Amino acid sequence: SQKIEQNSEALNIQEGKTATLTCNYTNYSPAYLQWYRQDPGRGPVFLLLIRENEKEKRKERLKVTFDTTLKQSLFHITASQPADSATYLCALEEGYGQNFVFGPGTRLSVLP
């Protein structure tokens, strides 16, 4: 079964800088990969989905890349703001029509 690793448990950056979070998976490349944001005491909120045939996806200040050779996805937040402070989770589908596997998350703190 798939295992997901996210680069670090916590990441602190200065406001205005670009945050880069890493998601690595171990087995076969999934058809797509998702990123979610989770605030303390709340359920995750979907942010972006990237398909295996897409190299890059953007949404406002967010950018996701997907490298099936490296078995890795990178998640970037440009011009970061304190309001971006949260835990970011990556997730992939175990197999078509099966369950989702989530990574442990990276807790991002954007310092003013």
Added chain:
Amino acid sequence: DTGVSQDPRHKITKRGQNVTFRCDPISEHNRLYWYRQTLGQGPEFLTYFQNEAQLEKSRLLSDRFSAERPKGSFSTLEIQRTEQGDSAMYLCASSHAGPFRDQYFGPGTRLLVL
């Protein structure tokens, strides 16, 4: 509010008691998922339904856990003979069926077993 709702939001129980949680998904979603999340970890898959059919159940799920979705709408998750290790946040999510679908999560039910 047409989001996913869960009830109760918090539950404290004594070891050995049974507990039941409810999830109301987004009405047009036919897939419903249950996850468990402990501090510092991502959500861990428990089971999912497509309409009223339970299609997959995690191998990690003991026989003390059971879930139902009798009419393909709301779902219940029951834990029998609770143990302290069951203390966690229980999350419900719903989605459309088909590929490339995102999940909409509820606020979760936080369970504390004393």
